[in-house]
Amino acid sequence: MDSSSTAKKYLPWLVATALFMEQLDATIVNTAVPSIAASLNVTPLSLKSVVTSYILSLAVGIPVSGWIADRFGTRRVFGSAIALFTFASVLCGLSLNAPMMVAARLLQGIGGALMMPVGRLTIVRTFPKSELLGAMNFVIIPALIGPLLGPTVGGVIVHLVSWRAIFCINVPVGLAALFLVYRYMPDYHGQERRPLDVVGLILFSSGTAILSWLLEIFGEHTLDPMTAGLMLVLSIALLGAYAWHAAQRKYPLLRLSLLRIRTFRISVLGGFLTRLGVGGMPFLLPLLYQVGLGLPAWHSGLLMMPTAAAAMGMKLIAPRVLGTFGYRQVLVVNTVCIGLTIGLFALVGPGTPTAIIIAIGLLQGFFNSLQFSSMNTLAYADVGQKDTSMASTISSSLQQLSMSFGLAAGTLITAWFLGNVPQTNQPMVASALHHAFIALSVLTIASSAVFWALKPNDGESISKGAKRRADEESTSAAQ
Template sequence: MSLPISPALPGNNQQPSDAAKRLLPWLVAVAFFMESLDTTILNTAVPAISAALHVGTLSMKAVLASYTLSLAVFIPISGWVADRFGTRRTFAFAIGLFTLGSLLCGLSSNIHLLVACRVLQGCGGSMMVPVGRLTLVRTFAKSDLLRTMSFVSIPALVAPMLGPVAGGLIVGYLHWRFIFFLNIPIGLVGLVMVYLHLPDYREETHALDVVGLIMFGSGVGLLSYVLEVFGEHTLSSREITAMLVMGLAMLGGYWMHAKTMQYPLLQLYLFRIRTFRAAVGGSFFTRLGIGGVPFLLPLLYQVGLGFTPVQSGFLLMPQALAAMSMKAMMPKLLEKVGYRWVLVSNTVVLGVLLMVFATIGLTTSVWWIVLLAFLYGGFSSLQYSAMNTLVYADTTDQESSAASTIASTMQQMSISFGVAVAGLATAFFVPENAQSAPGLMIHGLHKALLAMGVLTILSTVVFRSLKPEDGDTVSHRKAIHAGA
C-alpha cells in the first residue's frame, strides 16, 4: 500500500533542497552516534545494573548480546522496508522504535523485561544505520560521497570510545537508568528533523523473502549466540556443537535458497562486482582482527595495569581525536594514491600497531600508551571510511539499497564475531588464575594482541584483488587522470 507524501516536502524521489542536503549528514551522524554508543555504554554499568536487578553479573551477558543479535537479524530487511515505504518514514520509524525501546529499558524492573526491550531497541537500531547510509548514497553524487561518508562515520568511531567513560560517569554520579534515558531527547529532536528535512526515496519493491529472512536470521542468531557463550561453560560441548552445526546449516541453506529466488533477502549477485566483494569481504576479515580491540585494551588497562574503568576509558579518548583528525586528510590521500594502496598498506600498519600494543607493561609510560592510541585511532578511521565508501564504487543507484543492506549486515556480524574471536584468544592465552596475578594477565593479553595483529595483516589478501584504478569514481582520481 502506497502512503501519501506531503507535496511541501521532498519526496517521490525528487531532488532535496540545498538546506536538506546541508542538514542530512548531521541528522544521519546523530543516528549513527545513538546506535553506536548503545553498543558500549552498558559495559561499565553491568555490575550496577546486575545488583539493582538482583541477578548475577554473568546473567547480564544476555542484555549485552540481545541488542547486537537483533541488529544482525533485522538489518537485512531494512533496504526492502525503505524501498517499500520510503526512506523518510522508515528512518522516522527506526528512530521512534529505538527511542521507545530506550525508554522501556530505563523503566525495566527485571532482567527478562530488560532483555526484551533491548531487542526492541535493536530492531530500531537495525534500520537507522543502513537506511541513513542509503539516503546519503541516493542524495549525493559519487564524487561527493567520500567526504559525506567520512563525516557521518565519525560518530560511529567516537561513540564506542566515549561509551565506557560515559557509562562509568553516569553510574557514578547519576543512576544507571539515565544510560537509556539519554537517548530520549536526542530521539525526539531527531524525529522532528527527519520529518522536516529527510529526503523520501522509494523504489519499486517485490514480495519480501520471508523464508530467506527466517533462514538467515536463525543462522546468524545461532552462530552469534554460540560465539557469545563459547568458553563460559554454560552449555555442554555437545549442545554448542549442535547449535553451531544448525547455524551453519541455516546459512548454507539460505545460500542455496537465494540462488533459486529472483528477489532474495540479500542480493548475493553483488559479490560478482570486484570492488564490492573486496570492500565487504575485506571489511569482514579485517574486523575479525581489529574488532576485538575495544574488548582487549580495557582488559589490559584495568586488570593488567590496574587502572579504573574511567581512567581506562580516558586512555581510549586519543583514538577518537585521531579519528576526527584523519577525516580531513583522508579524501586527499585516496585521491592521490587510490583505494588499493591505502587498504593494503593501512591494514598492515594496523596489524603492526596491535603488535606494538603487546609491548605495554607495568613500566610503560602513559604518554606512550596515549601516542599508540592516537596512531591507532587515525589509521583505523582511514580503514573504516575507505572500506565503507568502496562498497558503492561500482554499484548502480538501483543496487544501492541491496548493497547498503549487505554491507551493514556483514559489518554488524563482523563486529560481534571480532569481539568473540578476541575473547576466545584471550581465554586461550590467559590462565584461569590470572585475575589475581596481573603479570600473567598482561602476558596472556600480549599473546592475544599478537594473534589479532597477525590475523589483521592476513586480511590484506582480500584487498590485493583490487586494481589500482578501482574506486576512482568515488575518490576523484578519474578527474585527475583525465586532466593530466
C-alpha cells in the first residue's frame, strides 16, 4: 500500500491507536505510583526509576529506529513494536518487586522506541506538508484520550481492585492496533541501503544511559561527589566522541548535519529545553495531589482530566492559530505561558478550591497542546523527503532525552528540598513540590529565548496550508 487515499483515511487512526496505548499506560502508571510503592515496600520518589527506565530505553532505542524502519519496512517494524509493548505490559502487571518492574518497563520502552518515531515517520511520508499539521493533530486528538482516561480509570482500578490490573488494559488496545497494522499500514522502506553505525550506537547509547542514570542516582544521594563528577565527565566524553565520530562517517547513526537546517535546529533545541520543564509534571502532579494533599488515587485522577481535555480542544484550533500568527510568535509567547502555568501549581495547597486547580490544569493542557503541535510540525518544514527518516529519529531521540532529564530534574529538586524528612509528611512534601514547580517554571520561561531566532515566515509551508484547509472545511460545513 502506498500513500493513497485509503492510507490517508486509515493511517491517522492506526497511529493514534498506538499513541493512545502509550499515553494510557504512562498516565496510569503515574497515578498508581503511591499504591505501587506501598505494595513493593519502597518510597514513592524512589519509584521514579519505573518511569525513567521506560523513558531511558526510549532514548537509547529511538536512535536506531530509523535504520530499522528503512531496512525492514514500516509495517513490519510498527507491528512488532506494538506486539512487544503489549507483552511487556502484561509483565509489568506480574512484577513482584521494583527491579522486576523496572526490567519490564525497559522491555516496554524498546517497543515504544520503535512505535513512536516509526508512526510519525509514516505520517510524514504519507501526507504532503500542506496537510501535515492537520494529520498530526488528528493523530494527537484520539491519543489524548489516553491521558484523559488514564488517571481516572487508573485511580478507580487502584481504589477498587489492584494496581496490577491497570496493565491489562493495553491488551485489547494492542490487539486492535495489530489488526489495523495488518489491514492499513503503509510499508515504506529506505531509498538507500545504509549500514548500521554500531560504534555510533554504542557511544551515543552509553553516553545517554550513563547521564540519565547519574541524574536518577544523584537524586537518591547514594553517590559521593567525586564519583558523580567522574560519571558526568564520562557521559559527556562519550557524547562528544559520538559527535566527532558522526562527522567522520558517511552513514552515521544520527546525522547531526541536519541541524544546519535552521527551522529544524530551533525546533529540536527549543523543544529540548521546553520539555526539560514540562517533563516532570506528569510524575510530580499525582504526588502533589496524593502525597502532598492527601487525596485518594481516584480523586487525583479526576484532577488530571482537565489538562487532557483542554489539550484535545486546542488541537481543533491549532491550525488557525498557527496560520494567523505564525510559528515564531506562537512559540515565543506560548512557551512563556507554559512556564507561568507550571509556576501556578506552587500556589496549590490543602485549602485551594478545586475550581482553581481545574482552571490551572485547563490552562496547562491548552498551552502544552499548542506547543507540541507547533514544535513537532515545524521540525519538518524545511526537511527534504529523503531526510524525513533521519529527522524523525533525531527529533524523537532528543525529545525523549529531554523528558527523561526533566523528570530527573523535577524529582531531584523535590528530593533536595525534602531532605531527610519522611515522604509521609504531607506539609513538607507539598512544600518541596512547590519549590520544584517554581524551578521548572523559570527554566521553561527561559527556554522561550530560543524561538526568537525564528523568522516571521518560517514554517508557512505547513501553517498556511493547514489554515487554508481549515477555512475550506468551515466553508463547506456552513454550506
